[in-house]
Amino acid sequence: MKKILLSIFALSLVFSSCEFDKGFEDMNVNPAKASQIDVANKFASCVLQTSGGRYENWRASLIYQSVMIQHFSAIAGYWSGDKYYRNDGYATSLWDRYYPSAVKEIEDIKAQLTAEGNSGSEMGMARILRVFIYSRLTDLHGDIPYSEAGQGYTNGILKPKYDAQKDIYMDFLKELEEAVAQIGASTTMGAGDLIFQGNTTKWKAWGNSLMLRFAMRLSKVDAVTSKAWAEKAVSAGTMTSNDHIAMIAHTDGPQGINKNGHGEVFDADGNPRMSKTFVDWLKDDPRLPILAARRSDGSTAIADLIGMPNGSTNVTVPDNSIYAEPNRKVITGRDVPMVFQTYAEVRLMKAEMAQRGWTVAGDAKTHYEAGVKAAMQMLSMIYPNASAISDAEVTAYHAAKPYDAAKGLQMIGEQYWAATLLNEYEAFSNWRRTGFPVLTPVNDPGNVTGGTIPRRLIYPTGEEATNGTNFAEAIARQGANNFNTRVWWDK
Numbered sequence: 001m002k003k004i005l006l007s008i009f010a011l012s013l014v015f016s017s018c019e020f021d022k023g024f025e026d027m028n029v030n031p032a033k034a035s036q037i038d039v040a041n042k043f044a045s046c047v048l049q050t051s052g053g054r055y056e057n058w059r060a061s062l063i064y065q066s067v068m069i070q071h072f073s074a075i076a077g078y079w080s081g082d083k084y085y086r087n088d089g090y091a092t093s094l095w096d097r098y099y100p101s102a103v104k105e106i107e108d109i110k111a112q113l114t115a116e117g118n119s120g121s122e123m124g125m126a127r128i129l130r131v132f133i134y135s136r137l138t139d140l141h142g143d144i145p146y147s148e149a150g151q152g153y154t155n156g157i158l159k160p161k162y163d164a165q166k167d168i169y170m171d172f173l174k175e176l177e178e179a180v181a182q183i184g185a186s187t188t189m190g191a192g193d194l195i196f197q198g199n200t201t202k203w204k205a206w207g208n209s210l211m212l213r214f215a216m217r218l219s220k221v222d223a224v225t226s227k228a229w230a231e232k233a234v235s236a237g238t239m240t241s242n243d244h245i246a247m248i249a250h251t252d253g254p255q256g257i258n259k260n261g262h263g264e265v266f267d268a269d270g271n272p273r274m275s276k277t278f279v280d281w282l283k284d285d286p287r288l289p290i291l292a293a294r295r296s297d298g299s300t301a302i303a304d305l306i307g308m309p310n311g312s313t314n315v316t317v318p319d320n321s322i323y324a325e326p327n328r329k330v331i332t333g334r335d336v337p338m339v340f341q342t343y344a345e346v347r348l349m350k351a352e353m354a355q356r357g358w359t360v361a362g363d364a365k366t367h368y369e370a371g372v373k374a375a376m377q378m379l380s381m382i383y384p385n386a387s388a389i390s391d392a393e394v395t396a397y398h399a400a401k402p403y404d405a406a407k408g409l410q411m412i413g414e415q416y417w418a419a420t421l422l423n424e425y426e427a428f429s430n431w432r433r434t435g436f437p438v439l440t441p442v443n444d445p446g447n448v449t450g451g452t453i454p455r456r457l458i459y460p461t462g463e464e465a466t467n468g469t470n471f472a473e474a475i476a477r478q479g480a481n482n483f484n485t486r487v488w489w490d491k
Helices: 002-016 039-051 054-068 093-115 121-141 165-182 200-217 223-236 261-268 276-282 343-355 364-377 391-400 405-419 424-434 462-466 468-478
Strands: 246-248 292-294 324-326 338-341
Touching (some): 054 261, 121 165, 121 424, 165 200, 200 343, 276 405, 364 391, 364 405, 405 424
16 A cells, blocks of 8 residues: 555656646755655555455464364365464464564554654554554464564664563553543544544444453453453443444455455465364354355355364365355455454453353343344345345344353353454454363374464564574563463463
8 A cells, every 4th residue: 555655646746747837835845855654544554454465364364273263174284273283484474474564564653643742533543453463463472572562663672572461461451441532533544544434433432342352351361350451341332333343344456455365365275164163053043154155066055064074184075075165255255344353242242241240231141142143244244245134033043042141151152253253363362261162173193282272373483583582581481482382361
């Protein structure tokens, strides 16, 4: 996007130079001094970098997380997460892409807004996006460069320290609370806001909804803090409907600039199939024929939708065309939105709060049913080709599978897993936190985890050479740089 904007700017200069009777007042501007790019243009670029391109969405999101969490499965050996193989380049792809792009850009935006004296909506929006960017990195890797990250140019910090994840999370919560308070009734971001198109009410709701997400992330390691911040988030005001979904409406171009990174992967790679675990769970669920289709002929008839077991090989599965794949007519387009957080997730987290006895208006059953309904009905809003799921279908589903408080946390966790398909960062994180759904690991002879599902992805090996002291401190504090080491909130 930056290149397009700069090209447009350059062209405008060429055309304006032909108007000899205009622009003489600009003759004394120093041509060697670069002008600052408008922050709204930078923000748009940063949002797109956060959505990500084919590279990291192929590797970190799909090749690793989607199959580890058993949304998908794959026979191809390079789909390393299916059988818990180690591929350093794939496992570090988000780190390799985010730090030079999204992290660098959001820190630059924050520095520019500070220099411009902007302490209003624009700064609040930038702080929320900044927290979201770093949350993906720390949830996937654990301790990461945070407080000193992305400041090589602005502050000369070339070897940033690794902050402890506990400290990062406490700062996340503080940042979100302060950011929401900064956001006013309007913003000058304009078209640069690719998430909510300048709707500051939705930005405030998203900030509080992220606060709820990160508060719940602490439930296993620090229930007291988790409860306090979760209650603060819901009292401040979270998403209220599917109209509040935080997502980017991609457009399939031009030149890869605004394409859905997952869609680009599905165009290039025909290997992923729907996991048997996921398809079996979705039986008698109206979402199944929307999300899945048989590879061989595109059939969405329920009888034709069979999931492929994770850990399959060419020996155990000689013909994988009989299995269901992600529905290529509905959910795999390059022009479909990339989702960051949904209203369905928020209602399911509120259901969990109620189930735990924490303070939240409404009971667990009410929030659970509303969350399931939102998850079902959001599909036709996110994916233009998706069939709408009616209220009657939702009611029938709940009648057939009523909420059971005795296994409430399990039911909530399973529905959260279903609602976060293709938001694999969140699906993997919530599974590690809750333990639901209960997944049976594969034990391929080539695995590097001892036959257990990985708990994190590794640091780049280059970090040891380029930032050795800080890297070593992180390893000493967190544990070995392997797939079995748990991040702080997963202890």
